[in-house]
Amino acid sequence: MSGGLVALLDDIAALAKLAAASLDDVGAAAGRASAKAAGVVIDDTAVTPRYATGFSPDRELPIIKRIAQGSLRNKLLFILPAAMLLSQFLPGALTPLLMMGGTYLCYEGAEKIWEKISGHSSGHETPAGIQGTPQEEEMVNGAIRTDFILSAEIMVIALNEVANEPFLSRAIILVVVAIGITIGVYGVVALIVKMDDIGLHLAGRSNRVAQVVGNGLVKAMPKLLSALATIGTVAMLWVGGHILLVGFDTLGWHTIYGWVHHLEEAVVHATGPLGGALGWLTNTALSAVFGLIVGMLVVGVMHVLPRRADAEPAAPAEH
DSSP: OHHHHHHHHHHHHHHHHHHHHHHHHHHHHHHHHHHHTHHHHHHHHHHGGGGGTTSOHHHHHHHHHHHHHHHHHIIIIIIHHHHHHHHHHOGGGHHHHHHHHHHHHHHHHHHHHHHHHHOOOOSTTSOGGGGOGGGHHHHHHHHHHHHHHHHHHHHHHHHHHTTTSOHHHHHHHHHHHHHHHHHHHHHHHHHHHTHHHHHHHHHTSSOHHHHHHHHHHHHHHHHHHHHHHHHHHHHHHHHHHHHHHHHHHHTTOOHHHHHHHHHHHHHHHHSGGGHHHHHHHHHHHHHHHHHHHHHHHHHIIIIIHHHHHHHSOOOOOOO
């Protein structure tokens, strides 16, 4: 009797160890997958705060909450099932899908640069909130649509990292990634959006140190938003360019990524202890340049050529 009880306890302990190991494996895989999608996560974090600016302070957090809920719904109800079905039955489609998303990111980043250079604006940089609260629903829906593209890219990148895992493990890992990244992104966004309110609260206190910190936060807010816009643009070009380079290499066109990889290796070997960091920066910079080239080509097709065609005078009619 006691021997059977001991055996049962041993079995339970073994199952507990196996479950703990599985959880550790899932956590580690989710961490790797999230790290691979870091560039798009940075972009998502940098883009979102502008959707809540221009509203009264009491509406900012509810708006962020609604966008976050829409983002999680995008990931879990739409993107995750589609990605899992593709990975199971049509895994070869993942790389082309990644490259399509990468091209879109390159286009978005290059378009922002083109608008600054040319003085033309697509109009989507102005937050809907400054037009008045009746526009809130339209603005939130627009933010969720933009998030859908970035979320799809995050999920596909994460899936590509764990493509060799069993089906159930892949699903669990992607759920963990979806929830973790959504909480992380929109938690940071909420903090950024409320930074000026926190600063005003501190500035109104009698403590001199709190006043200095509060005034500093209020003054830093416009600079932070401007810096986030720049970081978001660079992240789009870097991530999009890197996705395209790796995608071409995966599909058998090794030339361009081979050049980037060889230059990265040369920097690593030439710079000693700093080689790892400088090699990564080299790869990142070259990926961003490649992304800018691709993005400008798409901008030319989407904006410049149609505008020139519209500007050409019509040929005189023959009599």
